Structure formats: structure tokens, C-alpha cells
Amino acid sequence: MTDMNESQDGPGVQALAASGLAHTLRRHGPVKSLTEAAAARGVAPQDMVKTMLVRRGKGDYLFVLVPGLRxxxxxxxxxxxxxxxxxxxxxxxxxxxxxxxxxxxxPFGSAQTLPVIADVTLTGRMVSIGAGEHGVAATVDADQLVHHLQAQVVDVTEPSNWAE
Incomplete structure (x- = not known):
């Protein structure tokens, strides 16, 4: 999808555009919760993807893709x-x-290329992942996302036990 503001887009949106990954870019205003963000992006809360940066050791980081509600x-x-x-x-x-x-x-356009782990519950559906700016996200096929990021798909999450 071509975006009218392409020249002003940050590295995440630019990396998504250059990736060849089929996606729909969505821009929305400020949100205060996962539920609000899902509504603004037109997806169910469980189809949101949170990208978590985890530190394994000094200078050793990775991304973990966590489905909403987990x-x-x-x-x-x-x-x-x-x-x-x-x-x-x-x-x-x-x-x-x-x-x-x-x-x-x-993970798109990150300053450092890092390994990616995707939770096993993420696959088999359309999901929404952030594009590097608050209020900007891409809706993508999760299986294609995992393939593109060369993510290791494993069971690393559990249902959230907190309410928004």
C-alpha cells in the first residue's frame, strides 16, 4: 500500500514499505489501552502484537512478539x-x-537487527503490529510476518491476568 506521507515516514514505515510484505498501514490518534488501540486499528484485542525488547545479557537483546491479551x-x-x-x-x-x-x-527498521521470537499463538491469522511511531501500525498476515522476520515460533506466553 502506498502512503501519501511516505517522505515523512520514519524508519519503521519505510522498512515495512521496502520489505515487500503485504500490509495495510493504519494511522490513528492517541490510545490509552490495548482495547482502544485494537478498536482504532480495526482488529480484535487478541490480534494486536506487542513487540517486547528483552535483554539476555550485556549488549545481547532480542524481540519477543506477544499477542494481545497475553x-x-x-x-x-x-x-x-x-x-x-x-x-x-x-x-x-x-x-x-x-x-x-x-x-x-x-522489529521493522530497528537501529539494530535482532533475533525475533514469536509466540506460537500468534500464527494463522491477520494481526496488527506497530510501525515505529505512536499511532501507526500495519495489519499483516501473521504467518508471512513470522517468515519475513525469520522468527523462532515457540510457546513463550500465557494469558494476561490483568484487566485494562
Missing amino acids: TISWPKLRAVLGVSRLSMPDADQAHHVTGYLRGAIT
């Missing part, structure tokens, strides 16, 4: 990665590693 299961993720400790970097470190502000992090 959260990372730290024991599962540690087992998959074969490590005893994982952490989430602070906002400044996340910005340094990805080039994106927290809440707008995406």
Missing part, C-alpha cells in the same frame, strides 16, 4: 533461551538499541 511467561522464555536471567531494558536503553520510543518498538 503476556510473556518468563519461565518459558528462559527455558527456550537456555538462560537463568532475563530483563527488560529501561526506556533510554530500549531507545538506544531500537531507535524507537517505548510503546512504538517494532
Whole structure:
């Protein structure tokens, strides 16, 4: 899909456009919750994809794609990665590693190319993933997304136990 504001787009939108991945770009205003974001993007909350930046060790990061209404299961993720400790970097470190502000992090156009893990529950449907700017997202086929990102697909999440 061609966007009228292409020349003003950030690296995430530009990387999506250059990827050849079929997608529909959606721009919306500020949102305060996953439910609001899903409504603004025209998808169900479970079809939202949160891109989480996880730190394995000093200078060692990866992206974890987490479907909406789910959260990372730290024991599962540690087992998959074969490590005893994982952490989430602070906002400044996340910005340094990805080039994106927290809440707008995406693997597309990241400052560093990082490995990607996608939760197994993500596949087999259309999903919405952020495009590197608050209020900008792409709707894509999850299987094509996983293939394009060369993501490892494994069981690393559990249902969220919090309400918005």
C-alpha cells in the first residue's frame, strides 16, 4: 500500500514499505489501552502484537512478539533461551538499541537487527503490529510476518491476568 506521507515516514514505515510484505498501514490518534488501540486499528484485542525488547545479557537483546491479551511467561522464555536471567531494558536503553520510543518498538527498521521470537499463538491469522511511531501500525498476515522476520515460533506466553 502506498502512503501519501511516505517522505515523512520514519524508519519503521519505510522498512515495512521496502520489505515487500503485504500490509495495510493504519494511522490513528492517541490510545490509552490495548482495547482502544485494537478498536482504532480495526482488529480484535487478541490480534494486536506487542513487540517486547528483552535483554539476555550485556549488549545481547532480542524481540519477543506477544499477542494481545497475553503476556510473556518468563519461565518459558528462559527455558527456550537456555538462560537463568532475563530483563527488560529501561526506556533510554530500549531507545538506544531500537531507535524507537517505548510503546512504538517494532522489529521493522530497528537501529539494530535482532533475533525475533514469536509466540506460537500468534500464527494463522491477520494481526496488527506497530510501525515505529505512536499511532501507526500495519495489519499483516501473521504467518508471512513470522517468515519475513525469520522468527523462532515457540510457546513463550500465557494469558494476561490483568484487566485494562
